[in-house]
Structures are given as structure tokens and as C-alpha cells.
Amino acid sequence: MESKQLGHVQLLIMQVLWHRDRATAREITDAINGTEPIAHSTVQTMLRVLEDKMAVAHEPQGRTFVFFPLVTESEFRQSATQDFVERIFGGSASGLVAHLLKSDSVSSGEIAAIRRLIEQQAADSSGRNKNRRNES
Amino acid sequence: MESKQLGHVQLLIMQVLWHRDRATAREITDAINGTEPIAHSTVQTMLRVLEDKMAVAHEPQGRTFVFFPLVTESEFRQSATQDFVERIFGGSASGLVAHLLKSDSVSSGEIAAIRRLIEQQAADSSGRNKNRRNES
DNA sequence: TGATTAGATTTAGTCAGTTAAACGACAGGT
DNA sequence: ACCTGTCGTTTAACTGACTAAATCTAATCA
Structure with missing residues (x-):
């Protein structure tokens, strides 16, 4: 592979x-x-x-x-990201995120967006036993 | 460069x-x-x-x-990550994180770790308004 | 028909990364 | 003094990613 x-x-x-x-x-x-x-x-x-x-x-x-x-962009990103995390961050995805958060090259807007994503995720997982509802 | x-x-x-x-x-x-x-x-x-x-x-x-x-691991990670985000996610770091959160290949333990990082960050930045504050 | 055009294929050359044998220098032991 | 192992250096070869000219092939136009 x-x-x-x-x-x-x-x-x-x-x-x-x-x-x-x-x-x-x-x-x-x-x-x-x-x-x-x-x-x-x-x-x-x-x-x-x-x-x-x-x-x-x-x-x-x-x-x-x-x-x-023949490959979707999402599939490609999947394997590219996995590769990257493995190579550069020893397989630790959280290590990568930690780096992004510390990094000066990520704008505060981006960091805010990341925080929003996490909150979103937290909300999702609290009601995850049922099938998930999507509101656009 | x-x-x-x-x-x-x-x-x-x-x-x-x-x-x-x-x-x-x-x-x-x-x-x-x-x-x-x-x-x-x-x-x-x-x-x-x-x-x-x-x-x-x-x-x-x-x-x-x-x-x-002559280069620290952190410096290297810095430029490697910047490159990667640019190439694969069109420069959007939040796009990368979104991908990680959706990804099946990131364990729930890792995701929890990522969430903790974000909360940590939020706490940090509330006491950081000396340098600059963001518009959020 | 013959010339032009536009697509597909062949061929060829560069460059970076890698691999490793071959080679030369030299210290330490016998 | 000589052999040997270790070190660094030279040289060569191979692969994958590019790059693009040259060439083949088929349709279209004057």
C-alpha cells in the first residue's frame, strides 16, 4: 500500500x-x-x-x-492525512492539532473555526445513540 | 524556500x-x-x-x-504542516481538523485529546488579551 | 487531394531520493 | 612493519516525478 x-x-x-x-x-x-x-x-x-x-x-x-x-477527494485526503500524521507526528492526530493551535501560521479565525468544529462534535456525540438528525 | x-x-x-x-x-x-x-x-x-x-x-x-x-523537530513540523495544509486542504487548517474528526482512522481517545486541547486553548486565550484579541 | 489542425503516443532528458559497492586513509593490535 | 576494521569519500546505478519535443493518427478545410 x-x-x-x-x-x-x-x-x-x-x-x-x-x-x-x-x-x-x-x-x-x-x-x-x-x-x-x-x-x-x-x-x-x-x-x-x-x-x-x-x-x-x-x-x-x-x-x-x-x-x-476513480478516487474521491475525500478518500485521497483520508490516506494523505493518515500518511502525514504517521510520518510527521508519529501517528498522533492530537499532536498535529496541538501543533496547529500553537502555530503562528494559523489565523485566529481558523482557530475559532476549529473550536466551533469541536463543540459541534461534542454536541453530536452526546446524542449519538439514536440515529443522528441533521439540520442542514 | x-x-x-x-x-x-x-x-x-x-x-x-x-x-x-x-x-x-x-x-x-x-x-x-x-x-x-x-x-x-x-x-x-x-x-x-x-x-x-x-x-x-x-x-x-x-x-x-x-x-x-540544525533544524528543530518543531520547526520542521511547522513547515511540513503548513505545506501539507496548503497542498491537500487548500490552506484551510480547520478543513484538516474537520477531516480528522470525521475520520474513522482517528480513535475516540485521540478525539477526546483533541477536544481537551481546544478547551485548554480557550482557557489560555481568555487571559491573553494583552498581545491581541480576536474579533470573535 | 493535399494541407492544416488537434489529439494521442513515443521518446528522451532532467532532477531528487535512494541504494550501495568500491576506494582510500588511518589507528590499533600483533 | 603489516594486517584489519572503521571511517569518510567517490562513483555508479535505479526509481519516480516531471518536462516537453518529436512523431503518429485521424478529421477537417480549402
Whole structure:
């Protein structure tokens, strides 16, 4: 279960696909070129690599290919986060959060948002034996 | 500010150094070999690379070198976390925490620990209005 | 039809990380 | 003085992530 990791360009491609659900190589290239320069052939090469990794697949549409993700962003974040916590914080998720809270590079707004999340979570778990109600 | 990122072996080496403060190449090799096989010369090569990156430095001691870290674990975690949040969660630290809280792979014990951290933080910041207070 | 265009594929080269053998220097023991 | 083990250095090879030109292929246009 190794090498699930994506390189920079690979991640950019996946992000475009997650955002649009499906896209041609050309559309992906154009989308990326909106923020940073990349050659079309590079994108195509990386799409092939991503296909080998089973992160995306393609389907002919007219005379071109349409690519779509095989992995959801949430799934990817899941394994990327697990990897990261394992590597950098020895598996301690709370160690990571402690670091975030101490960190000057996390804005006070973000910290407030984090606190809200925790309170939310606390509220949820107090009434968790029943099936949970969602109020938007 | 270029590639501050460390490879797998590089990280193992740094972890040994953070743990012991100073160590010879041989000691590092032995420490790593406690958990996974690595050739001594590989460690030496990586130490050279880490030295180029200014992550470690060495000092002659007797007729061998003693290596020591130039970067603290905390500093490293700082930049690694910042990078990670930027790449995977689009810069949103709260997005990361939200993910951790939802994640099945984080134990309830860890989640409780995280909640405790937040409460702690809240207590801290109530007595901290000297530096700056947030708008909440 | 022949030229242009646009997509897909092949090929090739860089760079970082890793791996480790080979090599040279030198202290300590015999 | 010589052998040997340990040390650091040099060199080489291999992989994965990129990068992109060159090339092939099929459709479209003048």
C-alpha cells in the first residue's frame, strides 16, 4: 500500500477533475495554465501515470478522451492525512492539532473555526445513540 | 524556500538526531537498523545531502564525525504542516481538523485529546488579551 | 487531394531520493 | 612493519516525478 502519494502536477490534475467531475486532457491543461504554466504533453503523460495508479480512467468521447477520477477527494485526503500524521507526528492526530493551535501560521479565525468544529462534535456525540438528525 | 521537504530516509535520520541531539553516522545507522534495514553508506550519503540542505551539521570528535540537527523537530513540523495544509486542504487548517474528526482512522481517545486541547486553548486565550484579541 | 489542425503516443532528458559497492586513509593490535 | 576494521569519500546505478519535443493518427478545410 505504498506510493499512493501524488506529485505536485498529479495533484493539480486531480483537483481539476474533482472540481469538474470529467474533463478532457485539453481542458485540464487549460485549467492548470490559468494559474501556472504547463505543457499539454506533460499533462497527458501525467494522466497516463495517474491511470496506471488507478487514480483516474478515461472514456472515448467523439474522437477524444474524457478523463474522470476513480478516487474521491475525500478518500485521497483520508490516506494523505493518515500518511502525514504517521510520518510527521508519529501517528498522533492530537499532536498535529496541538501543533496547529500553537502555530503562528494559523489565523485566529481558523482557530475559532476549529473550536466551533469541536463543540459541534461534542454536541453530536452526546446524542449519538439514536440515529443522528441533521439540520442542514 | 525551495525544497524543504525530506525523503523517507532523510526523515528517519532527522528523527534519530532529534531524539539524541547528537550522533555519529554509525549510531544513526544502528538506530535505523533497529526497525528497518539500511546500509551504512546510504546513511552517510543522506547525511551529506542533509548537510547540503543545511538540516544538519557535523563536528569532528576524535577521528570521526558527530552530527547534530540544525533544524528543530518543531520547526520542521511547522513547515511540513503548513505545506501539507496548503497542498491537500487548500490552506484551510480547520478543513484538516474537520477531516480528522470525521475520520474513522482517528480513535475516540485521540478525539477526546483533541477536544481537551481546544478547551485548554480557550482557557489560555481568555487571559491573553494583552498581545491581541480576536474579533470573535 | 493535399494541407492544416488537434489529439494521442513515443521518446528522451532532467532532477531528487535512494541504494550501495568500491576506494582510500588511518589507528590499533600483533 | 603489516594486517584489519572503521571511517569518510567517490562513483555508479535505479526509481519516480516531471518536462516537453518529436512523431503518429485521424478529421477537417480549402
